[in-house]
Amino acid sequence: MTFGKTKIAAAVLFPALIACAFAHASCPVNVVVVKGRVEHVPGSAKVHVQLVYANKLGGDSGEATLADTNFTIPVEFLTQSRRPKLIGGLGEKCNRRPKTVIVTLVGSDLPQEYDRVSLDLAKDFYKTDPTGYALKSEIVLKGPQ
Numbered sequence: 001m002t003f004g005k006t007k008i009a010a011a012v013l014f015p016a017l018i019a020c021a022f023a024h025a026s027c028p029v030n031v032v033v034v035k036g037r038v039e040h041v042p043g044s045a046k047v048h049v050q051l052v053y054a055n056k057l058g059g060d061s062g063e064a065t066l067a068d069t070n071f072t073i074p075v076e077f078l079t080q081s082r083r084p085k086l087i088g089g090l091g092e093k094c095n096r097r098p099k100t101v102i103v104t105l106v107g108s109d110l111p112q113e114y115d116r117v118s119l120d121l122a123k124d125f126y127k128t129d130p131t132g133y134a135l136k137s138e139i140v141l142k143g144p145q
Contacts, residue, residue, distance in 0.1 A: 027080035027094035030131045032121070034062075034103055036139035037069045044108045045143060049073045051098035059098070065108060075101075097121060105141040115141040 034049050044065070051060045062075040081096035098121050105115040117139050119125070125133040 027078065027096075028131050029076050029078055030097075030133065031074050031076045032098065032101060032125065032133045033072065033074045033128075033135070034101065034119075034139070035070075035072045035135055036103070036141060038066060038071070038105060038141045038143055039069070040143040040145050041066055041069055042105075042107055042114060042143040045114070046106050046108045047071045047073060047141065048104045048106055049075050050102045050104070051075055051077055052100040052102060053096065053098050101125070103139060103141065105143060114143050117141065 032049075032051060036047075038045065038047070046063055046065050048063045049061060050058055053059055060075050060077045062073045064071050064073050077096070077098060079094045079096045081093040101119040101121060101124075103117045103119065104113055106113050119135070119139070121133065124136055126136055128134045
C-alpha cells in the first residue's frame with residue numbers, strides 16, 4: 001500500500017519538476033536591430049531580415065512594409081543552444097548566435113527581389129548592451145530605377 005502511494009506521489013511531482021525546470025530557463029532573448037534606407041523605393045515594397053545560424057540553418061526573421069525610405073527592424077532570437085541536462089536549467093548553453101544577417105528588399109504584390117545584403121554578425125554589428133546588437137553603419141538597399 002505504501003508503494004502505491006509513492007507511485008502516485010511520483011506521478012504527480014515528476015511533471016511538476018519538469019515544468020519548473022523549463023519555467024526557469026536562464027538563457028536570455030537577444031535582439032538584432034537592422035537600420036537602413038532604400039533608394040528608389042518601389043511601390044508597396046517590404047524589407048525582410050533573416051537570421052542564419054551555423055550550418056546554414058535559417059531561423060528567426062522580421063519584416064517591415066516601407067512607409068518611407070527609412071526602416072528599422074528588430075529581430076529577437078533565443079540564445080539557448082541545447083536543452084538543460086539537469087533540473088533547474090543546469091547544463092544548458094546560452095551561446096546560440098546567428099552568423100549571418102540577410103536583408104532583402106522585396107515587392108509585396110509580386111514576390112520579386114530587388115536587392116539583397118548579407119551581413120556578418122561579428123564584423124558588421126556591435127553589442128549595444130548584454131542582449132542587443134546594432135549595425136555599425138546603416139545599410140542602403142536599392143530599388144528599381
